[in-house]
Amino acid sequence: MPELPEVEVVRRGLVNWVRGRTINGVDVLDERSIRRHALGREDFTGNLVGATVTDVVRRGKFLWMPLQDDADSYGPPAVALMAHLGMSGQLLMQDDSVPDEKHLKVRLRLSAREGMPEQLRFVDQRIFGGLFVTSLVPTDDGAPGGLAESPLPLIAEEASHIARDPLDPAFSFELFYRRLRKRRTGLKRALLDQGLVSGIGNIYADEALWRAKLHFARPTDTLRRNEAETVLDCAREVMQDALAAGGTSFDSLYVNVNGASGYFERSLNAYGREGQPCGRCAAAGITSAIRRDQFMNRSSYTCPVCQPKPRRGRW
Template sequence: MPELPEVEVVRRGLAEHTTGSTIVQAEVFHPRVARNQLGGTVEIEINLAGLKISEVKRRGKFLWLELADAALDPTGLCLLVHLGMSGQMLIKDPEAPRNPHLRAKLELDDGKEVWFVDQRTFGYWWLGELHDGAPTKISHIAPDLLDSQADFAAIAHNLKKRSKDIKRLLLEQEIVSGIGNIYADEMLWAAQIHPQQRADRLSIKRLENLLECGREVMIKALAQGGTSFDALYVNVNGNSGYFSLSLNAYGQTGEPCARCGTAISKIVVGGRGTHFCTNCQRRR
């Protein structure tokens, strides 16, 4: 599933190509795209036509298009996009060959189209209201590691109250968002913390360092276009990211740790394959 860096790469691409454009027509080709929409497919198709895209924003693994009227006055509405396991938001010319997994599209007044391609159909679109700058549907989602408003000290204290394995907590989007399996492994490796270490047994200082390591990992991943293991994650132009070449833990089972040379091990934590160094990341 695309995590924060991958979704941010897509957000930046959409912002570059769509900000200020008017939606001429919206079409939904698969009912699962609108499965969370009161009113279904018709609600999206009818109400998007004629609105302008004023901004493209993101929180964690979610992105949304903020919508304005013809005079660029805010409508208080947004189109929320969740990419799911395989969703892609692509900028296309109308003449482009149709993708067999095209689930929805926006036609813009400059002749471009925005395609939502989703092979596994776990992603969705949701048209709804904004509240305090974010879609009401994701009001429970916490700030992410790249959010300028994220309070690492407060997040660390929140984690410290929990007796769960630290990796399980990192994947809970209500505490800190945007972290999935790949970046949880990478930030734990960087901070030298065992993925099964109970959060309440870590000091506030180590927890804050973990969050800082996570921010650094995300920034590095962004610089390399995110992580792609197959053709399912691409940016708006259809290009893959190459942060997979810089991974130190995730997917590196049996490879020597870049820090100490010990072979990277793999276990299962919370049903997720988890990669770590038994020497550098000892459980305490």
């Protein structure tokens, strides 16, 4: 499933193409992809046709496009088009001349702009993702709802329950650390808790912990302040590195808005490298191989030498 860097790559691509453009038409080819819009196809289409996309916003893995009607153009946007990518959802900017993809689910026809594709297409092979219109509500702290070009203190209602992510300028380490210390769980479980810190998934949790030299089972209530700062700094670094590489693509299901794959998979130090040498240990002349452990119906990858398992751990 796409994690924060992959969704941010999509956001950055989308904003260049759709910001300020009006939705002139909507084709719903598979209603399963708008199932989260409880009022159905007609209401979904009615909310979109004639609306102008004012921005593209992301918090954690959540992505939304605030919409403005001409009648309400003097006030802040009240609704947004939410995009949930799921396991295989793709948002692609394409020209009318490009044939429909096999798994095309929803097509938005945009107002013309010279040199830009006319359509935003939602493609989803496994149909775990989808699009829906949601309300925008004020943020609890009065800060912008997420990363955007023109930040507003509004957030899509379905994203209002999640914490800020490490790349958010309004992220508070003090709040994160206080909440972290109150958790009686393992460190990786805490990093995956979207109510504590959003946007970190299985891949980047393993990579951040490897960089921080911390084991995934380290009890959170034993974590010192400097260790918490280190693991957050490492999470930021690894996600910024992934952004620079266009995200992590293990197959053709994750692509950016132009259909290109990311290349951060080539830079992974721990995730998916079971049995391969630990690069840090090898550089120090130490023989060690990456280990895989079962974790929450998934896997965790660590180096048993430079990420020693704690005597008292919580998985």
